[in-house]
Amino acid sequence: MAQKQIPVISLKSFDRRKEEITKQLLEAAEVTGFFTLVDHGITIDEIEAQFQVAQNFFSLPAKVKEKVRHNPRTNNGWEYKAQLRPSTGAYDQKESLWLMRNSQWPSDQDVPNFRGTTARFMAKCASISDQVSLGFDEDYLVTANDPTQPDCISQLRLLHYPAADNASGTWRAGAHTDIGCLTLLFQRDKQDGLEICTGRESHTGFDVGDSFTPIPAHTGPIVVNIGDMLSTKKPSLVMLFLSTKRSQRTDCYRILTVAWSDDRLKSNFHRVRAREIGYSPPRYSIAYFNQARRGFIVQGPRKKYPPVTVDEYFKQAIERNFGQDPVKS
Ligand SMILES: O=C(O)CCC(=O)C(=O)O
Ligand SMILES: [Fe+2]
Numbered sequence: 333m334a335q336k337q338i339p340v341i342s343l344k345s346f347d348r349r350k351e352e353i354t355k356q357l358l359e360a361a362e363v364t365g366f367f368t369l370v371d372h373g374i375t376i377d378e379i380e381a382q383f384q385v386a387q388n389f390f391s392l393p394a395k396v397k398e399k400v401r402h403n404p405r406t407n408n409g410w411e412y413k414a415q416l417r418p419s420t421g422a423y424d425q426k427e428s429l430w431l432m433r434n435s436q437w438p439s440d441q442d443v444p445n446f447r448g449t450t451a452r453f454m455a456k457c458a459s460i461s462d463q464v465s466l467g468f469d470e471d472y473l474v475t476a477n478d479p480t481q482p483d484c485i486s487q488l489r490l491l492h493y494p495a496a497d498n499a500s501g502t503w504r505a506g507a508h509t510d511i512g513c514l515t516l517l518f519q520r521d522k523q524d525g526l527e528i529c530t531g532r533e534s535h536t537g538f539d540v541g542d543s544f545t546p547i548p549a550h551t552g553p554i555v556v557n558i559g560d561m562l563s564t565k566k567p568s569l570v571m572l573f574l575s576t577k578r579s580q581r582t583d584c585y586r587i588l589t590v591a592w593s594d595d596r597l598k599s600n601f602h603r604v605r606a607r608e609i610g611y612s613p614p615r616y617s618i619a620y621f622n623q624a625r626r627g628f629i630v631q632g633p634r635k636k637y638p639p640v641t642v643d644e645y646f647k648q649a650i651e652r653n654f655g656q657d658p659v660k661s
Pocket of ligand 2: 508509510602
């Protein structure tokens with residue numbers, strides 16, 4: 333099947349071209365669900381510097397990485413092959429480090445320059461995100477995602493998929509949608525594997541029957557997608573069937589009520605795979621998840637769905653992702 337393209341949008345001269353860019357972004361978000369940003373202001377050197385500190389962290393012995401072990405209650409820290417995907421029923425073949433601005437980070441002693449490099453990178457991701465207003469009143473999402481506020485729960489996720497041989501039957505990241513409002517994804521040259529489902533017609537139930545498009549990895553362009561907070565995530569029979577915990581089943585139903593954009597925007601499935609036959613080199617990627625401020629109320633301008641706080645929504649969403657009850661654990 334011919335490869336479906338996703339729109340490439342330049343942020344060059346944003347202040348002067350704001351209206352034109354906003355129109356392009358909105359159309360891409362409404363129609364395709366994914367788009368690529370170029371001329372966004374983060375240089376290749378800055379992106380490579382962030383990949384380098386990520387690589388330095390992942391190459392440490394497990395007992396050093398465990399100093400910042402993943403906490404399912406907050407969804408911060410280092411996890412190793414710990415994410416069980418309802419879509420595949422298997423653990424993703426990857427390790428990742430989740431960071432919030434005020435969570436525990438690896439020390440500069442263990443990873444030289446980690447804090448400075450990563451803090452600068454997160455700030456740049458936040459300011460790029462500020463340029464993506466998606467049809468909300470100007471500055472509405474900027475205020476909702478304001479990283480200077482202590483209750484802002486936006487996260488940076490550093491990811492490492494180890495090299496694999498004949499990976500048939502395994503997934504580097506099983507099909508999923510993201511839980512936040514807007515994700516910026518950075519890839520590295522020649523480390524392919526990302527596949528996305530585009531279009532309003534896709535995302536039937538739980539990626540079943542949808543067609544996935546490979547997105548070649550390049551250092552520089554940012555792949556952007558809409559997350560569930562802005563969209564509506566419909567539970568599917570597959571998801572309900574795989575969710576054995578009662579709390580997870582409840583969660584599936586409650587997710588129905590969240591759609592900050594009143595269903596205008598679309599949160600689409602994506603996944604990462606290694607080659608079924610032959611060698612796949614390691615893949616590193618970096619995702620910045622705009623996840624708003626805990627106290628913010630998620631409700632669209634047309635009030636199509638009842639209000640939910642970001643805090644309540646987020647707790648349900650990480651329970652679904654990591655199978656833990658963040659309140660009780
Ligand atoms: O590594 C990738 O390309 C995708 C990562 C991703 O989708 C996620 O962490 O939500
Ligand atoms: Fe994702």
